[in-house]
Amino acid sequence: MAVKAALLLAAATWVCLSAAAASAFEFEDVPTVAFDERFSPLFGDGNLVRSSDDRSVRLLLDRRSGSGFISSDYYLHGFFSASIKLPKDYTAGVVVAFYLSNGDVYEKTHDELDFEFLGSRWGGQWRVQTNVYGNGSTSHGREERYLLPFDPTLEAHRYSVLWAPTHIIFYIDDTPIREVIRHPDMGGDFPAKPMAVYATIWDGSAWATEGGKYKVNYKYAPFASEFSDLAVVGPRADPVLRFPRRAGAGADQDLLGLMTADYAVMTPQKRAAMRAFRARQMTYTVCYDAVRYASGPFPECDNSDEERENFSAWGESKTVVMRPRARGRRRGRKAGAGAGAKGRTGVASS
Ligand SMILES: *[C@@H]1O[C@H](CO)[C@@H](O)[C@H](O)[C@H]1NC(C)=O
Ligand SMILES: *[C@@H]1O[C@H](CO)[C@@H](O)[C@H](O)[C@H]1NC(C)=O
Numbered sequence: 429m430a431v432k433a434a435l436l437l438a439a440a441t442w443v444c445l446s447a448a449a450a451s452a453f454e455f456e457d458v459p460t461v462a463f464d465e466r467f468s469p470l471f472g473d474g475n476l477v478r479s480s481d482d483r484s485v486r487l488l489l490d491r492r493s494g495s496g497f498i499s500s501d502y503y504l505h506g507f508f509s510a511s512i513k514l515p516k517d518y519t520a521g522v523v524v525a526f527y528l529s530n531g532d533v534y535e536k537t538h539d540e541l542d543f544e545f546l547g548s549r550w551g552g553q554w555r556v557q558t559n560v561y562g563n564g565s566t567s568h569g570r571e572e573r574y575l576l577p578f579d580p581t582l583e584a585h586r587y588s589v590l591w592a593p594t595h596i597i598f599y600i601d602d603t604p605i606r607e608v609i610r611h612p613d614m615g616g617d618f619p620a621k622p623m624a625v626y627a628t629i630w631d632g633s634a635w636a637t638e639g640g641k642y643k644v645n646y647k648y649a650p651f652a653s654e655f656s657d658l659a660v661v662g663p664r665a666d667p668v669l670r671f672p673r674r675a676g677a678g679a680d681q682d683l684l685g686l687m688t689a690d691y692a693v694m695t696p697q698k699r700a701a702m703r704a705f706r707a708r709q710m711t712y713t714v715c716y717d718a719v720r721y722a723s724g725p726f727p728e729c730d731n732s733d734e735e736r737e738n739f740s741a742w743g744e745s746k747t748v749v750m751r752p753r754a755r756g757r758r759r760g761r762k763a764g765a766g767a768g769a770k771g772r773t774g775v776a777s778s
Contacts (some may be wrong), residue, residue, distance in 0.1 A: 488651065716735065
């Protein structure tokens with residue numbers, strides 16, 4: 429009952445936030461693609477189900493296997509977006525991920541930008557985690573976690589990542605939720621090599637829900653996530669040579685187009701909407717985690733005293749459990765999916 433009331437309240441808040449942001453920014457102009465235009469199945473065979481018009485994909489997890497897809501190309505910067513509807517009912521241990529990575533090409537020095545959705549014992553109460561890795565910085569993750577102000581299992585919401593040479597923005601619907609401005613002291617930690625786009629669903633029993641306390645219960649399988657409105661806007665690039673495929677003036681044009689697009693520009697209104705979202709919804713950020721990072725916050729952290737004061741109330745850092753880097757533990761994964769497909773350091777949620 430209390431849970432339901434909280435969700436309703438959160439949903440009402442979300443409408444206000446979205447309305448405030450909508451005047452500043454719309455996704456309507458972003459072109460979406462059919463699955464076949466830019467993506468290929470990655471693993472899970474029959475657990476990846478494409479719609480008849482090829483504009484949406486269901487990724488299923490059952491006892492036999494998870495599933496996933498990957499972009500056919502690598503991109504050097506861009507805007508990557510999908511509308512995602514998450515599995516409903518009991519989903520403890522289930523992880524859905526929408527992310528960029530080059531772990532298949534750079535095993536030791538890979539880059540990664542993540543949206544990870546962590547299932548819950550209570551239908552609808554998924555947690556969202558974002559993360560940033562550069563040049564194999566897996567020993568110092570940059571996690572943040574948020575509770576959603578809506579039930580993500582009732583309808584699809586849009587999750588997007590803008591990756592520019594100067595900054596990164598994560599969006600939920602029209603609202604920016606995290607901005608990472610490249611700081612010179614980040615060095616290689618800022619993703620800088622071409623990445624592919626991935627979407628996966630898998631069994632994260634070991635860590636996803638309350639530190640692995642609650643496992644996937646296959647009585648509720650199959651767990652079905654739905655991906656639609658797939659958008660990839662950005663210069664395609666050779667992952668090994670690290671050059672855009674369009675050279676010279678073409679590449680400059682592509683980059684200029686990206687940097688000046690609405691979704692790459694952080695207006696004062698958008699920043700206000702971001703701060704409001706973070707004040708209400710964020711449950712964890714590395715930027716205030718003095719337990720895990722005793723030597724101080726990362727150089728790009730834009731810390732605010734009020735947020736920091738709230739952090740002790742969130743208290744999540746006290747229960748952080750590092751998950752050892754694990755490879756190839758997902759059943760049904762194709763050989764060669766490598767580190768690019770999920771399987772690395774993570775943090776428990778509660
Ligand atoms: C990336 O990591 C490799 C291996 O640790 C290191 O040699 C290289 O200098 C790093 N690159 C950057 C840009 O930090
Ligand atoms: C701090 O927490 C309070 C109570 O939850 C909230 O009203 C306020 O907006 C938060 N402030 C920030 C900056 O996070």
